[in-house]
Amino acid sequence: MGRLMLISMLLCFWAGSMLMIECGDPYIFFEWHVTYGTISPLGVPVKGILINNEFPGPNINSTTNNNVVVNVFNNLDEPFLITWHGIQHRKNSWQDGVLGTNCPIPPGTNYTYHFQVKDQIGSYMYYPVTSMHKAVGGFGGLRINSRPQIPVPYDPPADDYTIMIGDWFNKGHVALKKILDSGRNLGRADGVHINGKVAKGDGKDEPLFTMEAGKTYRYRICNAGLKTSLNFRFQGHPMKLVEMEGSHTVQNDYESLDVHVGQCYTVLVTAGKEPRDYYVVASTRFTKREATAMGIIRYQNGKGGPSSDIPKPPVGWAWSLNQFRTFRWNLTASAARPNPQGSYKYGGINITRTITLANTAEKVDGKLRYAINGVSFVEPTTPLKLAEYYGVANKIFKYDNIPDEPPTKISKVTLEPIVLNMTHKALSKLYLRIVKRPFNLGTWMAMHSSLWRNVEIGKWSPEKRMNYNLLDAVSRHTIQVFPHSWAAILISLDNCGMWNIRSEIWDRHYLGQQIYISLLSPNRSVRDEYNLPEDVMTCGVVEGMPRPPPFSS
Template sequence: MATFVGFLILLLITLEVAADLESPQVFYDWTVSYSRRAPLGVEKQVIVINDEFPGPLLNASTNDIVHVNIHNNLMEPFLMTWNGIHVRRNSWQDGAQETNCPIMPGQSWTYTFQLKDQIGSFFYFPSLLLQKGGGGYGAITVNNRDVLLLPFNQPYQDLNMLLADWYNAHHWDLRRLLDEGHSLRNPDGILINGLGPYDANFVFEPGQTYRLRISNVGLKTSINLRIEDHQLLLVETEGSYTIKQYYTSLDIHVGQSYSVLVTAKSHSQGGSFYMVASSRFTFPEITGVAVIRYTDSLGEHMGPLPQGPSLFDYSFSLDQARSIRWDLSVGAARENPQGSFHYGNIKISRMIYLENGVMTNQNKLRYTINGVSFVHPDTPLKLADYFQINHVFTPGIIPDMPDQTRMPTLGTSVIDALYRDFVHVVLYNPLSQLQSWHLDGYSFFVVGMEQGNWNPSKMATYNMVDAVSRSTVQVYPSSWTAILIKLDNQGMWNLRSQNAENWYLGQELYIRVKGVGQDDPLTIPTNDEAPIPDNVIKCGRALLHFLP
């Protein structure tokens, strides 16, 4: 019987691989280098890709196989990660520090991954050494297959909007501040597509509808986006089509992506309009401005900027977040409607409660999850796991629940989980700053979000019908957010704070999703993860191992 089951598993994997080989393939060749730029009037070494800042659009469609060849012309090691892309069956391509060895200066490496069953708006960015503070980011668009229609009329044009807080200091100077135990101050400004205030311009045709694909690619600052005298019709977030709702402004937290439709007026009445991206929950407010000009506009715009919500109005932001729902009636990457996946009927197999916190180590600031601040071992976790290298990590070092009796500590946090488990995760933020969390390789259902402390009675308030599915979620100060995750993607996956300072100073962990029986040679493992790539880079103690 075991032999027959094993044959069936092998047959299914073989058929899937064969189908994948027939999928369209797209190729990119990117050179990462420095270029002296001054987005806010102060020159610094900006990380550019093919001499572009932001970098080129990665444009592909559902089920495409993507090849991105990266040449590292920086003076530092480099990795690229794909924020929100599910890198199906293949954490070897994730681009996080514990899944890939870095591309060393002067070297090249090719990422290869499939956009399996995915559509939507995302972005890429450098994952090492706080390099995101120097640029190196760009937009990702995953289009529907031709056989699937959009759940709205085809827009006249797609416009990518990459919003980012920006520091005039070099990213290595920001890194030095953190290494010395200091926190980052407020940024110097807000960029829109790499440009400072009033430098970004967009042209609208009267009466046409535009799809704005918006991402917050910054280091730590939540941003509110609004367009003077225009409404934003929300239609998609991070691969999920949402119930269509109009907003006068939209909060976009670090690492989040949205699609909105904006319909231009029938005529501009001779004027132009301001687009404003302003900081949230900072004092003073920091503002980035772009100008929308109609083809029939006359002259320059001279009026006041449109006002956003009150600077520290967390209730406004929380209510807006809870208003974003899954559209159950439409399909996304597949023909069947999103609502055909009845997540509310799946039995929860495990609960994990994660509390972020702070600690000091040798009088230097560190951030923690359940009292553990992540430290990177000498060999990436993915390679250590594959080559069975001892004493790199010990699963379970981080508890499923915070233990207030334990002193905060340093450790390499890995949570072991079983393939196809359905996990309930509560993210609790007792601190006074908003927190943003991201899980590589997955989307999850945001079923609850509330101020105050969480307790089991809160589960009765969860949205178990049309909660939005996404990969990055915020947790407000002194608040909690509850998510449900179907662990259907094997591999070693990074769960991290999207606030770059917190991430750099230890606020991350890895979830190792394993097939049943993978550690038992007498059972048949349900292991459908892609094999180690032929071009894998080895480092640390993995250098001592040869590929089979």
């Protein structure tokens, strides 16, 4: 017993010396080896990115408050970096895994992420943010289970499955990067995959998952693609939506769900049909030519292949908008803690700052760039957060270098890092309006645990505030914005760090549609923000500089 206690104390000291993650909560450890490998989701061999020889990558299966330690070995021939999409990283943006906070992992080296899934539950994913690596793999599911003492608003499922869907380009990530660097967008994808596969329907397809008749299963569905919204459905089986990106929802049944890029949904599916094989289907939305992928779900001891009667996707983006309006927060359910989700009365909080982000597509020196309020983001060689921490931010970027309202006329798009300087806990809220100019539907990721107050077509005006949902808007971290439309979101400013707001449409993200929000600890205290980890990678102008003195306790 004494030896076990000593090991525990040493472990806590080791972890705390790097980033002060919570001792007493369980640790889970992973060792990942990132390599190239040949994959063929659409039947065409592509140089893909594997994690431990898996595509998609391995699932991270965690529980609320677990300390997650992932040692990533980069065996590629280029820098590599993974982000943990939707994980809050309380006081710890050092582990966010985006280029504004972290140096990429050089080839032939490794880096260990240490983060805690503090007070979170739900369905998330991870993926690479360097170059165009996301186009060829390196992504997978990340689930956070509720602690046994915290009830969930449904019975325990018979099993828990993750489905990664996405569009797919057969060109490979190097060719796609050259397309974007030449000043063009990616165009239309070659097809769609489901967990890296497409069923041929010839009776020889292996099942993705197996169900037992009469039992109910949890499926976590994430769109890890580059740019295409997908409609997902089970042949002959309704889906009961129970959670999205960390929030329990009012439990409605759906025949199909539009899953936009970067979004994750959790549904319950009951195996209540004739025991046989059934298709799961993913189809492109809002594209001139529809592409569809199918996979097999098999009943145990079932007899017979799936029916050829494939359920059709809906038509038009108005259907998708109307479906979105049915999503509601379950105000009676507990989240990661015993208090109900509805105890957070966000509708009564005063707004401290209003920012409108308008996105445009412009040419700069003859090459396509995507801009926000007249500025197109470029990645500096020194991560923004490192520059800020080392006191050399003025050499890398300017604060508040976009206007809070978009210019009525943009004469010239500028290229530079975009950083908004915000006040920590300034009445706890920031209000953003993301305005969609007339090109295709997009998905935006905001800071973690944002509240989507409204999505509406037409032009925004002050009286539109009367239509905002001030009661049960779902707290999540992505939102779709439809053509000629706008979305209103509410963001908490209670988590110090450097946080990325970005388009999840990857050619727009790569070509400039992202910003960062800086929230500094006013007292330079570890109560607000953790110190720079001892093993953090440095690069750019801060490489070789002496470390700044640590924050006080």
